[in-house]
Structure formats: structure tokens, C-alpha cells
Amino acid sequence: MDELRAAVLRLLEREPPPGPVMAEDIFVVDSLAGHIERLGRTQTPVTAEGLASLCLAYAHAYVHPERLDEVVSLEDATLLAGRFARRRGGCRALAGQDALRRVLLHHGFALQMLFDIPKTVHLLDALLRRDLAPGAGAFAGLDLGTGTGILLLGQYLLARRHGHAAPRLWGVEHLLQVAGRADALLATLGVGRVVSGDATTSAIYNDVPQGNIACVTNETLPSCGRRLYKEPFTAISGALFTALGSRLDHAVFLPEAVWGSDRAGRNWLRLAPENAFAGDAGPMPARLFYMRDVELAGERIPADQVGASFHALVSPVWAEALGRRW
Template identity: 30%
Template sequence: MKNIQDAALTLLLRQPIETHILPAHLYRSDSLAQEIEKACVPKNDLSRTDILNILVKYFYAYIYPDSMDSSINLKDISVCFNQFIHRRLGTPLLWDKIDLRRSLLKYGFSLAMLADLPKSAHIFHEIALSKIDPDKFKGFFLGIDIGAGTGILMLAQMVAARKNEFDKIKITGIERDKPTFERTRLIADKLNLGTMLLGDAKKRLTYSFLSNDSVTFISNETLPGVSARLWKEDFIVINKMLFDSYETLLRLTHFFPNQVYARDKSTERVIILNRDNNFYNTNQYPLRLMYPYAIELDNAACPLTEIGWEYAALLQDPWPDILSHRW
């Protein structure tokens, strides 16, 4: 009877995508650690191919932390993405892999953000290639990643800090989900990304690690998708708390996103949120009822739905349509 039950279950499993996630000519055999070291060299370019290689290997390393110094073949990485996207409905690639499936489900939300490779790559590019003057911060890069998830934007900040040749780097990632916090802390320790903090980013006490040093960079992507009002996520509340409590430390801070475009769908009126209004203080139509529309990328407004389109073109079909989406 068990054999019949197993046979019936296998009929319901989703078949894996047969193509590799990246074309073979774009994939390199270097380990994740090697990719990161190359990316951090100030004189080295950071191409779209470089970033995609970092992201797919980081995704794999998040699931298999001991792989960071190893050369992983493209087939294994593609299998890993296949297993993740089919983690709920099942796939032959997860048959009898109960612990792996539990891990994919446990870290599912954060991994889904990272697995949106086109948008993740575009955001990574924007942060990692930020031009920041170390002299304005006395050579001390103090970064905060709010809603750190897998820690991929902590890595982007670290690349930016090293490319801009800061003498001292301290990056803190804030995460409220305990299992994700624990796994990302492990990853951050192995890659020397910084310190993870388990806490609520809306509360002042969470930032007790701040002293009198200017904050160099804050990444805060706690925005809902275009179909949800701003109150669905914590972006406004977090910024109000930060600027009300620490405005003197934020005078020189670089932000991601640097600007957020929110609109009232009934009138199509657009409000721009940036450091000039502390990302919340507009005194106009109730901001929490508005919808996020775009963020500034490459010095221009980029609709949330169009972020990463140039990176999507580098992935093999049908992966761009299959991967999860941030927004």
C-alpha cells in the first residue's frame, strides 16, 4: 500500500525547470568568498555578471553555509533554486529531503526576497557602487540594514565601504524573525559582514548601539508592493522614529532608497519622500493611505515593477517569470 501511496504522491510533484538559471558562459567557477573579495577591490569594476554570480552563490551559501569557500557548479545552484521555488507543492528534487524542505520553508520569506534575482541585483548594484567620501565620516563606515533578511544588503554595504576605502567598518543588520536572525548571523559571521541584532526596527531601544558617530548608510526596503498602501509595511513608522530620535546622527547619511515616490490612485498625485522631509513629514494627504509607486535608482525614478529588467534579460528562460518577486 505504501508503494501505491508514494507513486500517487509523485504524480502531484512539480517537475523541475530543466534550464540552468544562468547561461553557462556567464557563470564562473570562483567561490562566493573569491567573488566578494574581487568585488571589494576599489579599482575593480562591478558588472551585472559579477553581481549575479555573487547573488546565486550567496543564495546557495545561505542554505549550505559551509559552501562559501568552495567552487559550486551551476547545475547544483540551479537545483537549489528549483528546490526553493517548489518548496510548498513539492518536486522530485525534494523527495525524502525532509530537513532541507523544512529549512527552505523556515527561511522562505527572506530567501524569496533574495531569489528575486533581477530586483536584488539592481538594488545591490545601487548600494555597492555608492560614492561616499570617507573623510566626511572620519574614515568610519557605520551602516544599518533594516529588515536584514538574508543579509544581502549588508554585503552590498560592505562592498561599498571597502570600495570607498574606509578605514573602519561597522555594519549592523536588524531582523525581527528569530530563525532568520540566527541563520543570517551565522552567514554574517562567516563572511565578516557585521553584527546581527534581533529586534523591532520601529523601537528606539533597538538602536541603543548608536553613540555619537554619524551614520554613514541606512538601507531600509520595508516597502509594500504597488498594490498595497504604505501602512501595510513599516517604512514610514521606522523613519519617523529614526529622525525623531537620531536626526543629528543622520545629517550626512546616505540612504537606500534615496527617494520613494508614493501616489494617491484616486487623483494620481505623487509625493516624493526623501531626506528633505525625513521620508515621512509631508503634511499632505494621509501618507499611510498612499501607494508606493517607484524608488530612485541610477539617479532616476524607477517604477517598482520595472526594477531589474536589465538583469532579467541575463537569466535563462523561464526563470525570470518563475522566481519570486519583491514587489
């Protein structure tokens, strides 16, 4: 029976796409700590290639925390991307790797966000282009719906690039196993802490470090054309502003604003910090609006075009195999 099961499983196996996940001449070979050290320096230019390589090194550390100190080569990154892409059906590189496969499956949703390299790079790039509001004081940052923690790492780099040696960063993630893994990795790196909890409840914000908040990232958005309530973005924003109020006055936000419309596109709503990302009450509540655009680095972009200008980082076959955020 075991042999039959093994034969059936082998039938489901396919190999990941051929070739490396990124072009060799643009991939930056370094350890995760090396990437963080370099990108945390103000003088280091922020490049798409550098951010994509950071994402792949971060994915490697998230999946293989015991190898955190290693330099991540393009071969390592490609092997991991291929195993991730084939986590359900299997492939030769996953044969006999049951524990690893379980990690990839249990963290599949969070990793899929991270592995959408063009969109993740676009978000990081927009974040790192932000100026901090004057008067925010010491850098305290919140990431709501933390997933693997890549945006919390982005906040760390933003803070370091603005001269904050020891930012206080705090994330909330409701999937227990994801929060635990992100917390362990980010705590080891000295980046911040992640708690497991529901970011739509105001009580969770009692644990936020005291003082003004310098930055909030909240990427819990539905895909373009779906109603906003399909994901908790508006509910999280409501709880956040109720709990922290004026402590958010100096914060920069990612996304900077979210645009929704009714089905026909006749009535539009801009959710932004000025209205606590709640919009004008109007006859229709914000959560019933359809997701349309986001503002990133001062630019208004249809949500399905986020990442479009970074597509060339990953070949089309790899992009297809790795899946998408939204």
C-alpha cells in the same frame, strides 16, 4: 497509510525548469569569499553578471553554511534554485531531503527576495554606484529588515570599495530564524551582525554602533499600487530618524527616495532623507499614499520596473519559477 501519503506527495511533484539558472558564459564561478574579495576591490568593475553570480553564491552559503568555503558552480546554483522553486510541491532533487526542505520553507520569504535576481542585482548595482558623503568618518551602516542579509553584504562591498577595511555593519530582522541565520553567516564572513527585533521601535536603535551613520538600506516597501502602510517602510523610517536624528546627516540611503500618490495620481509625495522619509504632513498621512516610484542611483523608476533592465540575467522560465520581490 505512509505509502498512500508518499504516493499523494509524489503526485504534487514537478521538476524545476530545464537548463541552468543563468547562461553559462556569464556565470562567474567562485566561492562566496572569492566573489566578496574581488568585488570589494575598487578596480573590479561592477557588472550585472558578477552581482547575479554573487547573489547565487550568497544564497548557496545561506542555505548550506557548512559548505561556505566551496566554489559554487553553475550546477550547484541551479540545483539550489530548483530546490527552492519546488520547496512546496517537491521534486526529485528534494526526495529524502526533509531537513533541507524545512530550511527552504522556513526561510522562503527571505530567500524569495534574494532569488529575484534582476531586482536584487538592480538594488546592489544602485548601492555600489553611490558616492559616500564626505565627513561620514568610519563606515557604519544599517540595514533595516535584513532578510538574508544581501544588502548588508552590498554595504560591505561599498565600504571596501571606498577604502574602509573594517566597516561596522548592523542589521535588524524581525523573523527570529532569519535573523539568526543571517547573523551566523555574516559574522562568519566578517561582514557584520544582525539582531532579531522590530525596526519600527526606536529602542532597537540603542544598540547601533556609536557615531555617524554612513549608509542605510531599507527595502521594506509594498509593491506598486499598494498603500505604503502595507509594509513597514514609513514606520521604520519614523523610528530610525527619531532615534538617530543628526547621526544620519551624512548617510546615503537605499532607496534614495520613495514616491507615493493618491489613488488618482493627482497629489504626489516624495519621501526622502530631507523629510525623514515622512513627507509633508498635509491632510493625508504618508502611510495612506499609494506606492509608485523609487529613486535608485539618481534615477526615478516605477517600483514595478525595478530590475527590468536586468531581466536578461535569468531566463523567463526560471524567473517565473523563482517568484518576485514586489
